[in-house]
Amino acid sequence: MAMYKAPLRDMRFVLNEVFDAGSLWASMPAMSEVTPDLVDAILEEGAKVTENELFPLNRSGDEEGCTFDDGKVTTPAGFKAAYDTLAESGWLGLGGNPEYGGQGMPKMLTVLFEEMLYAANASFTLYPALNSGAVLLLDSHASDEIKEQYLPPMYEGRWLGTMCLTEPHSGSDLGILRSKAEPNEDGSYTISGTKIFITGGDHDLCENIVHLVLAKLPDAPAGTRGISLFIVPKFLINEDGSSGDANNVNCGSIEHKMGIKGSATCVMNFDGAKGWMVGEPNRGLAAMFTMMNYERLSIGIQGLGLGEVAYQSAMDFAKERLQARAPKGAKCPDKIADPILVHPDVRRMALNVRAFNEGGRAFASYVGMQLDISKYHPDEEQRKQAAELVALLTPVAKAFLTDRGFDVCVEAQQIYGGQGYVREWGAEQYVRDARIAQIYEGTNGIQAMDLVGRKIVANKCGYLAHFASDVRQFMAACDAPELAAYVSQLEAELQRLESLSAWLVEQAGANPEELGAAAVDYLNLFGLVTYGYLWLRMMAAAQAQVAADTSGFYDAKLKVGAHYFKRILPRTLSLEAQVRAGADVLMAMDEDQFYVE
Structure with missing residues (x-):
């Protein structure tokens, strides 16, 4: 059966030994109260609430799903009580x-708690995850009046936020959205339109739902330059801050999905609803990107969390499953x-899953570290440099973490053999739940286009130079002779990434189709090299402690790292060849040749 224990030992290793987070926080006055004891207490309590309250509801929530009746959404049994807790x-x-009213904890810490949440119950976690992005947006762009009215109850969990972008005819191309906002004399706006695929658009978890809605003013410019952002509560707010009369916003239906069935995915109708502008007119998309970029990292962590619970469950199965004899004898x-772990092919799958999970945990923490530096560092x-690294790495975090998250859930499922296809074991749910993460919050193809177009070509590899400098500084300081071969291998891979990036900059001027043709393969190569850097950092930390280690933790870390360098990182060779193959092979066929008659 499925099992999950928060990997606190590895989380502490990444936080304290790989990144020395305590010293970083001590250098930033805003983080001066984040002590080791406080961090340990948060991790311990986070493990308890996710393991004991959320994980037991994961399978039942998938079996029951959300229900829609008479315009109202009901979440699965137990979700409301767990949410209240x-x-x-x-x-x-x-x-x-x-x-x-927030607690002001650093992002390096909150990403670890998010991983626990997603691993324990991905469907449930989407409700508070959307809220976290919504409050970040409001704190960054809303007026003081809106902040004072909305942020305290949203931090308390009495209200929850949503993100309303997509329309039936407008998915990735938000420039063609049709929702309208008509100004009223009292400073409010009348919002009309339909939004689809709205996570948590309606539910029974809290007393009010706060919708952040993209819409266009009557005189708005065409395209994305004419989008404004509005806050539209499900219930209007009374003068004393309580929820009042119902607003004209209603759920029309919920989607019946492949996975994340305990998460309500709603069609939302705004029929002359009352809303208030957030930020400046026609600058709504720029403000919304604050939330979208937060959610992109969060959804990346969804892939990581599901990969971790899939691995733990598969290893629990592998302990007991007896099949055949080891190649060298019983x-x-x-x-x-x-036991099936005697077989090299089963070990191949298990090591692949573990290498990507542990690399992903370090990657999420590394991005969290850059977010903390960009916000709190006194210099x-x-x-500025950390903010540019965040811009570079956000599409990689969303796409690479979710692509690998799905891959490792499938590979973990394979370890079960036929039992993995049976619902009772839980493995097939993780595959279904992980699949959506590659699609929403900007498909992974869109993330790849953002990486090559905006983050590499547009600034002629300027952001990449910051990343390469960070990697080389660490390699120069990594003097453990046991790791010398891995340092050399990583330097060669970094040069491959730099060379390929420069080649793309050259190609983009001659043929704009080259970027779209190269994007996904390039992002995957970038992700592999990034994980190589983070695995080297983890191996260096482990090498410093392995001689005195009696637990086997550091020894295992070095062995999984060796697997990554020797059997996974070389995939960059084929990815480079695919990128350099160019766009012509993709664009050679006429459009009508794709259709079967």
Whole structure:
């Protein structure tokens, strides 16, 4: 059966030994109260609430799903009580602005808690995850009046936020959206239009739902330059801050999905609803990107969390599953067969899954570290460089983490053999739940286009130079002789990434189709090299402790790292060849040749 224990030992290793987070926070006055004892307490309590409250509801929530009746959405049994526990314990304000009731914890810490949430129950987690992005947007762009009115109850969990972008005819191309906002004399706006695929658009978890809606003013310019952003509550707010009369916003239906069935995915109708502008007119998309970029990292962590629970569950199965004998002879001659981990191919799958999971945890923490530096570091130049690294790495975090998250869920499922296809074991749910992460919050193809177009070509590899400098600084300081071969291998891979990036800059001027043709393969190569850097950092930290290690933790870390360098990182060779093959092979066929008659 499925099992999950928060990997606290590895989380502490990444936080304290790989990135020395305590020293970083000590250098930033805003983080001065984040002590090791406080961090440990948050991790321990986070493990308890996710393991004991959320994980037991994961399968039942998938079996029951959400229901829609008479215009109202009901979440699966147990979700409301679990949500109340989460809200009452203060978890929804963990990373929030203390000025409005948040706890102000660093992103490096909150990404680890997010991983626990997604691993324990991905469907449930989407409700508070959307709220975290919504409060970040409001804190960054809303007026003081809106902040004072909305942020405290959203941090408390009495209200939850949503993101309303997509329309029936407008998915990735938001420039053609049709929702309208008509100004009223009292400073409010009348919002009309239909939004689809709205996560948590309606539910029974809290007393009010706060919709952040993209719409166009009557005189708006065409395209994305004419989009404004509005806050539209399900219930209007009384003068005393309580929820009042119903607004003219309603759920028309919910989607019946492949996975994440405990998450309500709604069609939302705004029929002359009352809303208020957030930020400046016709600058709504820029403000919404604050939330979208937050959610892109969060959805990347969804892939990571599902990969972790899939791995733990598969290894629990592997302990007991006996099949055939080891290639070199029986390992357990007193039993009818050996455990399946004696077989090299099963180990190949298990090591692939573990290498990507542990690399992904370090990657999410690394991006979290850059976010903390960009927001809190006292040195302006360091803040600027960290912000540029965040811009570079966000599409990689969303796409690479979710692509690998799906891959490892499938590979973990394969370890079960036929049992993995049977619902009772839980493996097939993780495959279904992971699949959506590659699609929403900007498909992974869109993320790849963003990476090559905006983050590599547009600034002629300027952001990449920051990343390469960071990697080389670490390699120069990595003097453990046991790791010398891996340092050399990573330098060669970094040069491959730099060379290919420069080639793309050259190609883009001659043929704009080259970027689209190269994008996904390039992003995957970028992700592999990034994980190589992070695995080297983890191996260096482990090498420093392995001689005195009696637990086997550091020894295992070095062995999984060796697997990554020797059997996974070389995939960059084929990816480079695919990129350099160019666009012509993709564009050679006429459009009508794609259709079967």
